[in-house]
Amino acid sequence: MNKKLSLQEWLGEAEQSRISFADFCISQQSNFLEKSRQDIITDMLAILDVMEQSVMTGLSGVKSRGGLVGGDALRLQAYSSDQAQRSVIGPTVNRAITMALAVGEANAAMGKIVAAPTAGSSGVLPAVLFSLGEAWNIERVELAKALIVAGAIGMVIASRASLSGAAGGCQAECGSAAAMAAGAAVVLHGGTPGQVGNAVAITLKNMLGLVCDPVAGLVEVPCVKRNAGAAAQAMVAAEMALAGITSVIPVDEVIDAMAAVGSSMSCTLRETSQGGLAVTPTALAWTQKIFKD
Numbered sequence: 001m002n003k004k005l006s007l008q009e010w011l012g013e014a015e016q017s018r019i020s021f022a023d024f025c026i027s028q029q030s031n032f033l034e035k036s037r038q039d040i041i042t043d044m045l046a047i048l049d050v051m052e053q054s055v056m057t058g059l060s061g062v063k064s065r066g067g068l069v070g071g072d073a074l075r076l077q078a079y080s081s082d083q084a085q086r087s088v089i090g091p092t093v094n095r096a097i098t099m100a101l102a103v104g105e106a107n108a109a110m111g112k113i114v115a116a117p118t119a120g121s122s123g124v125l126p127a128v129l130f131s132l133g134e135a136w137n138i139e140r141v142e143l144a145k146a147l148i149v150a151g152a153i154g155m156v157i158a159s160r161a162s163l164s165g166a167a168g169g170c171q172a173e174c175g176s177a178a179a180m181a182a183g184a185a186v187v188l189h190g191g192t193p194g195q196v197g198n199a200v201a202i203t204l205k206n207m208l209g210l211v212c213d214p215v216a217g218l219v220e221v222p223c224v225k226r227n228a229g230a231a232a233q234a235m236v237a238a239e240m241a242l243a244g245i246t247s248v249i250p251v252d253e254v255i256d257a258m259a260a261v262g263s264s265m266s267c268t269l270r271e272t273s274q275g276g277l278a279v280t281p282t283a284l285a286w287t288q289k290i291f292k293d
């Protein structure tokens with residue numbers, strides 16, 4: 001069996017070498033893929049372009065194949081630009097959840113997205129990266145570096161737990177995406193490796209036990225709105241970590257707990273659409289209608 005990766009080890013190595021966690025992850029990827037640092041960043045810049053396109057697709061007002069979702073990203077955008085409305089969460093988080101909905105809607109309409117880490121959770125990372133990028137005028141290359149950090153966090157979660165809703169519930173999909181985004185957000189704001197670890201741990205703890213229960217087996221409900229919730233959760237955890245709040249449970253142990261919770265989850269709550277929201281009377285009526293149509 002392959003040795004489990006350890007985020008704590010990597011964060012510790014970065015701290016010992018007195019380099020940022022982004023630089024640590026870029027060097028690691030450069031060695032592993034036998035590519036130059038510049039090539040790794042160039043690859044990430046190309047991925048950011050696709051992510052940005054997926055936001056635009058969603059904001060063009062697409063409708064999903066099953067007909068359950070579409071238009072909510074535009075609705076939220078209109079709400080935030082209406083001066084008469086008093087935002088509950090402020091412009092940056094509002095923009096993040098708008099973009100998360102947009103990418104989720106693009107995915108549900110079969111548009112091109114970046115699975116980060118999965119198609120179902122593809123709205124979270126673009127939402128956090130681009131909303132912070134816009135709010136703080138962060139250079140594109142810094143977003144690319146943060147994306148490499150997010151990838152490294154995803155690799156550790158995949159190695160110790162899972163990134164799949166079928167294996168570990170939605171905590172493994174939207175939870176992992178949020179954890180990746182939280183670490184990336186800390187890096188974008190100049191946080192330490194230790195703060196990256198705390199942001200990841202806090203995010204996963206707050207999303208532990210989230211089940212996978214897609215209505216009619218489609219990645220529409222609850223998936224699209226869960227992307228918005230996960231993006232907000234990532235920002236909440238990053239804010240706490242940057243303020244110096246720590247997780248009592250170390251990050252690797254949190255990831256291991258997520259793996260254990262996923263394994264003990266009933267299979268009705270792991271992408272089979274046999275439990276949770278998917279078997280509510282309204283969901284069953286929609287399922288019948290969608291398959292009849």
Ligand code: SF4
Pocket residue numbers: 120121164165166169170171173174211212213214218219220222223226271
């Ligand atoms: S509910 Fe299931 S299918 Fe939907 S995003 Fe979560 S893990 Fe993916």
